[in-house]
Amino acid sequence: MDKIVQKAFENRTFQPSASAWERLESQLDKVLQKPKRSWFMTVGYAASILLIISAAFFINTSDEIQPITPNGIVVNSIDTIKFKKHDFKTVVPLIEEAVVKNTLNDKMMMLKKQHTVVNSKKKPQNAVYQKTKQLAVKETSIAFTEKVKIIPSKILKNKIKITTVSSIDKQPVIHRIKIDSDALLYAVTHSESEVKQYYAKYNVNRGEALKTIKKELKKMNLKIDAKSMLLAIEKTIDEDTFKRSFMKTIKGKVSGLAIAFSNRNN
Amino acid sequence: MKIIPLHRQQQHQLIKNAVQQKREAQEQLFEQFSPKMLGVCRQYVKDLHHAEELMLSGFLKVFTHIEKFKHKGSFEGWIRRIMVNTCISYLRKKNPIQLTDEEYLFYEQATENLESTGEDDIQKLIDNLPNGYKMVFNLYAIEGYKHAEIAKELQITISTSKSQLFKARKWLQAGYVELNKTVNGDK
Numbered sequence: 001m002d003k004i005v006q007k008a009f010e011n012r013t014f015q016p017s018a019s020a021w022e023r024l025e026s027q028l029d030k031v032l033q034k035p036k037r038s039w040f041m042t043v044g045y046a047a048s049i050l051l052i053i054s055a056a057f058f059i060n061t062s063d064e065i066q067p068i069t070p071n072g073i074v075v076n077s078i079d080t081i082k083f084k085k086h087d088f089k090t091v092v093p094l095i096e097e098a099v100v101k102n103t104l105n106d107k108m109m110m111l112k113k114q115h116t117v118v119n120s121k122k123k124p125q126n127a128v129y130q131k132t133k134q135l136a137v138k139e140t141s142i143a144f145t146e147k148v149k150i151i152p153s154k155i156l157k158n159k160i161k162i163t164t165v166s167s168i169d170k171q172p173v174i175h176r177i178k179i180d181s182d183a184l185l186y187a188v189t190h191s192e193s194e195v196k197q198y199y200a201k202y203n204v205n206r207g208e209a210l211k212t213i214k215k216e217l218k219k220m221n222l223k224i225d226a227k228s229m230l231l232a233i234e235k236t237i238d239e240d241t242f243k244r245s246f247m248k249t250i251k252g253k254v255s256g257l258a259i260a261f262s263n264r265n266n
Numbered sequence: 267m268k269i270i271p272l273h274r275q276q277q278h279q280l281i282k283n284a285v286q287q288k289r290e291a292q293e294q295l296f297e298q299f300s301p302k303m304l305g306v307c308r309q310y311v312k313d314l315h316h317a318e319e320l321m322l323s324g325f326l327k328v329f330t331h332i333e334k335f336k337h338k339g340s341f342e343g344w345i346r347r348i349m350v351n352t353c354i355s356y357l358r359k360k361n362p363i364q365l366t367d368e369e370y371l372f373y374e375q376a377t378e379n380l381e382s383t384g385e386d387d388i389q390k391l392i393d394n395l396p397n398g399y400k401m402v403f404n405l406y407a408i409e410g411y412k413h414a415e416i417a418k419e420l421q422i423t424i425s426t427s428k429s430q431l432f433k434a435r436k437w438l439q440a441g442y443v444e445l446n447k448t449v450n451g452d453k
Contacts, residue, residue, distance in 0.1 A: 001435055002407035005392070008385045009408055013301035014308060016318055021296055024322050024329075025289065031330055032287060 204247075206230075212247055216254035222261065229254070277341060285333045292329050299342060300325070303349045309404050310353035312393045324352040350409055354419065357397050391441045399434035406431050 199206055213226040213233075233253055277298075283291030300321065307317035307324070327348050335344050392400060401420060405411040406427075411419070416427045 001438065005388055005403075005407050006410075008388050009305065009309060011302075012305040012308075012385060014304040014314060014317070016300045016304050016321065020300065020318060020322060021293055024296065024325055025293075027322065027326050028287075028289075028292070028329055031326065 209233075209247065209250060212250050213254060216251050220254060220258035222254070222258055224257070229257075278337070281332065281335065281337075281341060284329060287329075295328075296325060299345050302342070303345060306346055306349045307353055308389070309392060309408060310350075310357060310400065320353050320356055321349065323356075324349040327352065346409075350405070351419075354401055354405075357401060358420070360397075387445060391438050391445065394441055395434055395437055398430055399437055402427055402430040403434035403438070 210226055210230050213229050217224055217226060217229070230250075233250060277295075280291045280295055284295055303324065304314070304317055304321045307320045308314060311317050311320060324345070328345055335341065392403070395403060402416055405416045405419065406413070413424045413427045413431075416422075417424045420427070422430075
């Protein structure tokens with residue numbers, strides 16, 4: 001029986017309908033399109049996962065808490081042999097933004113040792129004193145990247161006589177002070193009209209003032225933006241000292257800065 | 267549709283092209299094998315339209331997995347096996363295999379007369395078989411599967427396969443007697 005059936009169906013054929021191939025072709029097209037989509041999807045998934053991982057990694061690394069080393073503890077030991085062999089300046093040619101840590105007494109002592117006493121013929125200490133006083137008062141008007149401690153003027157007045165700027169600069173040292181000009185401008189802009197009125201009243205030319213500052217800064221070998229400096233000075237324009245002698249005050253201010261920086265670096 | 271006989275080398279080349287999803291090659295292979303495969307599918311389902319759907323589904327599998335054909339056996343045999351599996355999975359999904367235990371009389375004479383019966387009548391007899399019987403009978407008698415293979419394919423035991431085949435035969439013989447009676451009665 002099995003053989004009979006097998007024989008009967010062995011070479012049996014049926015003609016498929018005319019549209020059979022077309023139907024199959026459309027099905028094949030659909031099937032072949034699917035893997036493309038899935039490929040794009042998988043690539044998309046992989047990319048998004050990578051993005052998430054990288055973002056998470058970035059956040060983790062940026063949130064790392066930097067350990068704060070307390071003052072006075074030496075983290076990296078200094079090779080003293082090197083210092084002995086070479087000059088300090090060749091090993092550390094440029095020190096930027098070193099924070100002044102010396103006490104006031106130390107500073108004063110150093111000033112005494114290093115510099116000769118000023119002769120007071122032209123009374124420069126008065127100008128310098130005024131400048132330091134103003135700087136001390138207006139400490140916030142000049143924004144340094146790292147704070148520079150300025151010697152309170154009262155102590156200076158009582159205990160020491162301040163040297164001339166030229167004596168300090170006998171051994172020229174490269175100073176680099178970064179001043180935040182934006183902060184200076186912020187402090188100044190609100191009194192701009194007052195500044196103009198003042199210039200008009202006392203017949204002062206702003207260009208000349210700027211030139212004087214530049215000249216003074218060059219003398220002191222200080223790299224400070226003269227405009228920023230002038231803006232800082234202009235802020236305190238209403239003060240009596242300035243009214244008396246504007247140009248003198250500018251010069252004093254510059255020399256005062258030079259002293260403050262030299263103190264800091266020492 | 268024209269049936270184009272192919273030489274072995276030509277067929278090999280066509281298969282290669284079909285692997286690369288070249289429509290022309292696929293179409294030629296379809297034209298070559300579809301009539302016979304439609305006959306195979308027709309053994310499992312009653313109407314031709316349904317059989318054609320199953321055949322297309324089978325060819326879809328053939329062309330999407332054609333790279334798996336390793337040229338070890340005949341390509342026709344490979345396609346045929348796919349067709350059979352497609353039909354069986356369809357029937358199993360549609361109607362789970364019914365393991366009936368009905369008693370049928372065995373007519374010895376019927377087997378002798380079956381030889382003279384036409385192809386269409388035999389198909390009618392097979393069409394009337396329950397799905398379980400039909401699958402086992404087709405796989406065993408027409409496709410040449412062994413009981414172990416059938417059992418594995420249909421996920422039944424070997425003894426079940428054997429009993430289903432026995433019952434299918436009895437059913438066919440009984441059906442044939444009935445058919446003859448009707449024919450003689452008409453005469």
